[in-house]
Each structure stands twice: as structure tokens, then as C-alpha cells.
Amino acid sequence: MIEQEHLIELKHIRKEYDGVTVLDDINLYIRKKEFVTLLGPSGCGKTTTLRIIGGFETPTEGELYFEGREISALPPYKRRVNTVFQKYALFPHLNVFDNIAFGLKLKKMPRQEINQRVGQMLELVNLKGYEKRKVDALSGGQQQRVAIARSLVNEPEVLLLDEPLGALDLKLRKEMQLELKNMQQRLGITFLYVTHDQEEALTMSDTIVVMREGHILQIGDPKHIYDEPANAFVADFIGESNILRGTMVRDELVSFAGRGFPCVDFGFGNDTPVDVVIRPEDIMVVGEDIGQLVGTIQSVLFKGVHYEMMIDCGTFTFKVHSTTMQPQGSRVGLSIVPFNIHIMRPMDASPTEEA
Amino acid sequence: MRYDVTLPWWAYTLMGVGGLCFVVLVILSIRRNHGIKRSLFASPYTLWMILFTVLPCILIGYYAFTDTDGNFTFANFRHFWDSNAEMKEIVGEEFASSIPRGTVNVDTLVYSLWMAFLCTAISLVLGYPAALFMADRDMKLGASLVILFVVPMWMNFLLRTIAWMSLLEDNGLINQLLVAVGLPRAQLMYNSPAVLLGMIYNYMPFMVFPIYTSLSKQDISLSEAAADLGCSSFQTLTRVTIPLSLPGVISGITMVFMPSVTTFFIPRVLGGGNTMMFGDLIESKFLTEGNWNGGSALSLLMMLLILISLSILRKADPNGEGSGRI
Numbered sequence: 001m002i003e004q005e006h007l008i009e010l011k012h013i014r015k016e017y018d019g020v021t022v023l024d025d026i027n028l029y030i031r032k033k034e035f036v037t038l039l040g041p042s043g044c045g046k047t048t049t050l051r052i053i054g055g056f057e058t059p060t061e062g063e064l065y066f067e068g069r070e071i072s073a074l075p076p077y078k079r080r081v082n083t084v085f086q087k088y089a090l091f092p093h094l095n096v097f098d099n100i101a102f103g104l105k106l107k108k109m110p111r112q113e114i115n116q117r118v119g120q121m122l123e124l125v126n127l128k129g130y131e132k133r134k135v136d137a138l139s140g141g142q143q144q145r146v147a148i149a150r151s152l153v154n155e156p157e158v159l160l161l162d163e164p165l166g167a168l169d170l171k172l173r174k175e176m177q178l179e180l181k182n183m184q185q186r187l188g189i190t191f192l193y194v195t196h197d198q199e200e201a202l203t204m205s206d207t208i209v210v211m212r213e214g215h216i217l218q219i220g221d222p223k224h225i226y227d228e229p230a231n232a233f234v235a236d237f238i239g240e241s242n243i244l245r246g247t248m249v250r251d252e253l254v255s256f257a258g259r260g261f262p263c264v265d266f267g268f269g270n271d272t273p274v275d276v277v278i279r280p281e282d283i284m285v286v287g288e289d290i291g292q293l294v295g296t297i298q299s300v301l302f303k304g305v306h307y308e309m310m311i312d313c314g315t316f317t318f319k320v321h322s323t324t325m326q327p328q329g330s331r332v333g334l335s336i337v338p339f340n341i342h343i344m345r346p347m348d349a350s351p352t353e354e355a
Numbered sequence: 356m357r358y359d360v361t362l363p364w365w366a367y368t369l370m371g372v373g374g375l376c377f378v379v380l381v382i383l384s385i386r387r388n389h390g391i392k393r394s395l396f397a398s399p400y401t402l403w404m405i406l407f408t409v410l411p412c413i414l415i416g417y418y419a420f421t422d423t424d425g426n427f428t429f430a431n432f433r434h435f436w437d438s439n440a441e442m443k444e445i446v447g448e449e450f451a452s453s454i455p456r457g458t459v460n461v462d463t464l465v466y467s468l469w470m471a472f473l474c475t476a477i478s479l480v481l482g483y484p485a486a487l488f489m490a491d492r493d494m495k496l497g498a499s500l501v502i503l504f505v506v507p508m509w510m511n512f513l514l515r516t517i518a519w520m521s522l523l524e525d526n527g528l529i530n531q532l533l534v535a536v537g538l539p540r541a542q543l544m545y546n547s548p549a550v551l552l553g554m555i556y557n558y559m560p561f562m563v564f565p566i567y568t569s570l571s572k573q574d575i576s577l578s579e580a581a582a583d584l585g586c587s588s589f590q591t592l593t594r595v596t597i598p599l600s601l602p603g604v605i606s607g608i609t610m611v612f613m614p615s616v617t618t619f620f621i622p623r624v625l626g627g628g629n630t631m632m633f634g635d636l637i638e639s640k641f642l643t644e645g646n647w648n649g650g651s652a653l654s655l656l657m658m659l660l661i662l663i664s665l666s667i668l669r670k671a672d673p674n675g676e677g678s679g680r681i
Binding site: 054055056075076077081082083085086087089090091092093102103106107150151154 | 574576577579580581582583584585586587588590594595598599601
């Protein structure tokens with residue numbers, strides 16, 4: 001029953017190029033109508049994962065299921081997925097209409113239906129009246145829309161998007177993020193999205209898959225990933241963080257930066273080394289006399305919504321976001337509520353050592 | 356050993372005048388515009404072109420429409436159409452009708468066009484798959500094939516053609532092999548196929564390289580996109596890869612067809628006089644007959660033909676990506 005719900009499932013996928021392992025033991029499932037984002041720095045294997053699902057790479061090991069059927073040997077043109085390529089890959093010898101109609105013509109669809117469906121698509125991506133334009137004559141954002149329309153017109157089960165907004169400027173990117181999310185919800189198509197932009201991932205996704213060096217580090221919804229990062233890498237990659245080495249003194253008491261803090265985590269054991277992650281916006285700047293820590297403000301940067309201050313507490317320099325500015329060089333107190341202190345096992349410690 | 360090249364006096368004069376013109380032009384332009392105009396750097400070459408390309412063309416035009424005394428006439432073109440025209444003039448109107456039209460010139464032109472067409476077509480049919488193979492990123496062999504195509508081109512064109520003789524001769528390598536295995540000798544040389552073989556061998560690289568270049572420039576994600584949208588690998592080839600390589604194909608066709616039509620050395624060596632091509636005809640008019648007027652008329656016709664075929668090709672490739680603006 002549960003298996004049926006999984007539209008795509010990757011089991012123990014491994015990929016090697018010339019003896020170098022780029023993907024190792026990838027296990028992942030994607031549900032129908034879900035917006036899944038593969039997030040990670042470049043070289044983490046996210047694009048390779050996408051290309052395996054698209055059919056452009058075959059896994060060295062492991063199985064790929066589509067609606068319960070193993071498809072890892074199936075060529076791309078037999079898969080019910082479509083890809084939006086990083087650099088759009090529009091056909092330069094065809095105009096906008098023929099680019100979008102490309103897939104439909106291959107299916108030998110009647111002329112009238114092609115016209116109708118391409119027309120609908122052009123409306124969806126706000127490119128009505130551009131049918132006869134050459135694709136090179138379009139702007140980056142317009143080319144992007146044509147690429148999306150060219151894929152969506154085939155009504156794929158899954159749309160794969162490989163950093164589709166990477167070449168656009170910030171404002172356009174934000175607009176397209178919302179548009180893509182709208183499209184996905186309206187059409188009810190499953191999206192698998194690859195990006196290295198954590199903000200993009202948090203804005204659009206139902207599920208985020210954080211990857212690093214060919215491994216999946218964490219899978220979860222955006223809020224879960226942001227609030228409960230599995231390790232210091234995820235915490236650092238998703239948003240900004242202060243990451244410190246600390247010691248779990250006992251349940252609900254952690255020691256770092258030279259003193260003990262009450263926290264809400266337990267089960268790490270007594271006197272265990274841990275990583276402590278605190279978001280910059282979770283540190284409160286208070287009076288010098290009532291803070292848990294006391295530090296000197298080293299620098300203040302205006303970031304628009306907030307000020308970013310670097311506060312030196314002797315053993316560690318904290319990055320703090322605050323809407324009120326404190327003058328540089330002044331001494332302030334810092335306070336952190338227990339709920340905002342995230343404790344995680346150190347990344348380099350292997351599980352056997354912990355046991 | 357003689358390594359110094361002594362040129363006649365007029366050559367030095369020419370160079371001197373050219374150089375002086377250049378210097379004067381540069382100085383003038385610095386005075387007027389307070390800087391050197393970029394186009395000035397082309398002036399030595401422009402001078403060269405005027406002297407050795409534009410001027411000869413004008414001369415060809417002049418000779419083609421004049422007789423030996425320099426009077427204006429269309430006779431040279433009449434002689435092209437009917438090689439017996441001169442004889443008819445001599446025998447007078449009475450007997451002219453009994454002499455048939457001499458078709459040798461027209462026939463040679465048709466034969467040349469046909470051979471050039473065959474050479475181009477076969478080069479395309481053989482060369483396109485080769486270019487496709489060479490441009491394939493997954494094929495490690497592709498790179499070595501490129502070298503295989505390039506290396507023979509390091510040798511002189513005439514030598515390469517003569518080398519074919521030693522293969523195809525009556526006592527050549529191939530016939531020796533045939534005899535060795537007990538087969539009868541074959542007449543491999545002095546016929547059209549031998550000429551065609553020589554032409555294809557010499558001109559095929561000019562077909563392969565432009566196509567190879569345009570194929571290897573193609574973004575691999577384009578063929579992936581085609582596969583993604585439902586193309587089988589054959590459909591990807593016909594709908595995306597080949598249409599996008601058309602500029603290369605057109606460039607290749609131009610670069611094979613033009614020298615093929617005008618070739619005269621290959622038919623002489625491998626055809627041994629049995630196969631006269633238009634280039635041979637022009638050459639013999641000038642050098643054997645000493646008929647500059649007739650030769651010029653033929654040359655003019657040839658130039659016209661090439662111009663026409665080029666303009667047709669340019670219609671097919673309006674951006675001029677492959678052949679450049681000729």
C-alpha cells in the first residue's frame with residue numbers, strides 16, 4: 001500500500017565514474033504531487049541523481065523504481081519524466097512554437113490538438129504572442145519559460161529541474177520561484193528540483209534532501225531541516241549558524257564557550273563531546289549585567305531587515321542578527337533560550353565510537 | 356644549395372611602391388585622425404588582392420570578349436557552344452550546315468559538373484558518418500581518427516595523387532596483389548572511376564572537417580533534451596543533430612564542390628588524358644593552344660557557374676555560419 005504511493009524510488013543507488021564514487025548508497029522515495037528538492041554544494045551528486053532518474057546516466061549499482069517498476073535500463077524517451085536543463089537546451093533551429101510542440105509532434109498528435117496545447121502552455125508561462133520568435137532572440141527568463149513549457153506540455157508524471165533558475169538575476173529568480181511553485185500546485189505534477197541555493201529550497205519545497213559528497217545527510221520538510229538540522233554541515237548549509245564544539249554535561253545541560261547552558265536535548269550521555277548550533281537570530285542581545293555571556297561588538301553590518309553583528313566573547317565570536325543596532329566596541333550581554341540551542345553528534349565521530 | 360631567392364627587378368619595385376604607399380597612408384591617417392585606422396592594416400593585402408585577383412579578373416573579362424586583334428566579339432562563347440564554329444566560318448555558309456555542332460566543350464563542362472557532383476555527394480555520404488563518429492564524446496577512437504584524417508594533408512597534394520598511381524598502375528601494388536593470389540590484372544587507371552577516387556581522396560577532408568567542427572560544437576544537452584522529449588537515437592539524429600550541423604554541411608559542400616569542378620591535375624594523372632575535365636580544357640586553351648581569348652571565355656563561364664552555385668548555397672545557409680561571407 002505504502003509502496004504504491006511512492007512514484008519514484010531509489011534503492012541503494014551507487015554511481016562510479018572512472019573508479020571515483022560520486023553517489024554512494026542513495027535511498028530516496030518521491031511521492032505523487034510532491035515538490036522535492038535535492039540541495040547541496042556543487043559536486044555533491046545532486047545533478048547525477050537527477051540524471052539517473054532522467055535516464056541520462058545508468059547507476060553502477062542499485063535499483064530505480066517508477067510506479068513500482070524497475071526502470072534503470074530504460075532509455076530517456078521511454079520514461080514518463082521530462083527534464084528542464086540547466087542551460088535550457090532549447091533547439092536553436094526551431095522557433096518558440098516548434099520547440100514547445102517538439103514532444104507532441106513526436107507523438108504524432110493531430111495538428112489541431114498540438115496548436116491548442118501549445119497555446120495553453122504559452123498562456124501558462126506568459127508567452128502568448130511569442131510563437132514565431134526565434135529562441136535566441138528571447139531573454140534568459142523567457143528562454144527559461146519556453147524550456148519549462150516544452151517539458152510540461154508533454155504532461156510528464158515527474159518534472160526534473162536542474163538548477164533552472166541559476167542563470168537569472170535575483171529579482172527574476174524570486175518571481176520564477178513563486179511561479180514554479182504555483183504551476184506545480186495548479187497542475188498537480190511531481191517536481192524534482194536541484195539547487196545549491198538553500199533559500200530557494202526552503203521557499204519552494206515540500207521535502208528537502210540535503211546531500212554532500214555523494215551521500216544523503218538529511219531528508220525532511222523545510223521547517224524540520226531548518227530547525228532540527230541533522231549535523232553541523234546541514235546547519236551551516238541551510239541558513240547561517242554559529243557552530244561550536246561543546247560538551248554534553250548531562251541531559252539538558254550543555255557546556256560551551258566557557259560555561260554551562262540549559263537546553264532541551266537529552267540522551268547523549270554524560271560528558272560527551274557534541275556540536276552546538278545556534279542560529280544568529282536566536283541570540284538575544286541584552287544588558288551586560290543580565291547576559292549569559294558577555295562580549296565586545298567587533299563589527300556591525302547593515303543587512304536591510306536586520307543588523308549583523310560579530311560579538312567576541314573571548315573563546316568564540318558569535319554572529320548575531322538583531323533589529324536594534326549596538327555601537328561597535330560596546331560591551332553587551334548575550335542570552336539564548338534553551339529551545340534554541342541545537343545539540344548534534346559531531347560529524348567526524350563514527351557511529352562505532354559512540355556505541 | 357640555393358637558398359636565396361632572387362626576384363626580378365619589377366617585383367622589388369612593386370614591393371617598394373606597396374610599402375611606400377602603406378607608410379604614407381599610415382602617416383596621413385595619424386595626422387588627420389590622431390591615430391591609426393584599423394582598416395589600414397589591410398592595405399598591403401588589399402593591394403595584393405587588387406594586383407593579383409581583381410586585375411586578372413578584369414583581364415579575363417577583357418580577353419573573353421575580344422578577338423586576337425582586340426576587337427569586341429562574342430565568338431569565344433560561340434566556340435564554347437560549338438567547337439566547329441571556326442571551321443564553319445572558314446568553309447562558308449554553304450557547307451556550314453553539313454558540319455555538325457562540335458560539342459566537346461559543352462560535354463566537358465557537363466562531365467566536370469557531373470564528376471564534381473558525384474565527388475561531393477560521395478564525400479558527404481562517407482564523410483558525415485565519419486565526422487559523427489569523430490565528434491562522439493564517448494568514442495575514444497574519435498580523436499585518433501581525426502589524426503588519421505589530418506596526417507595525409509601534411510603531404511603535398513600532387514605527391515598524394517601521384518602516390519595513387521603506384522597503387523593503381525598496371526604493375527602497381529594492387530595488381531601485383533591480384534596476380535599474387537592468381538587473379539587477372541585489372542585496368543584500374545585511366546578511367547573516370549580512378550579520377551573520381553583521386554578527387555574523393557583529396558577533397559574528402561574538406562567535407563569532414565567543417566562537419567566535424569559544427570558537430571563537436573553542438574551542446575550535448577541538446578541531444579539529451581531531444582531524447583528526453585521522446586526522440587529515439589535515430590530521431591535525435593534526424594531532428595536535432597543533423598539540422599544543427601547544416602552550416603557545416605554547406606561549408607563542406609562548398610569546399611569540395613568548388614575545387615572538384617575546377618580540378619585539372621587529378622584527371623591528367625589518374626585519367627591519363629582519357630578523361631578531360633573543364634580545368635584541363637582551360638589549361639590546354641591557355642598553354643597548349645595559346646588561345647587566351649578562348650581560355651578566358653571558358654574561365655568566365657566557370658566563374659559564373661561557381662558564383663551561381665555559391666548564391667544557391669547561401670540561400671540555404673542565410674546566416675553564413677558555415678561558409679562565412681564569400
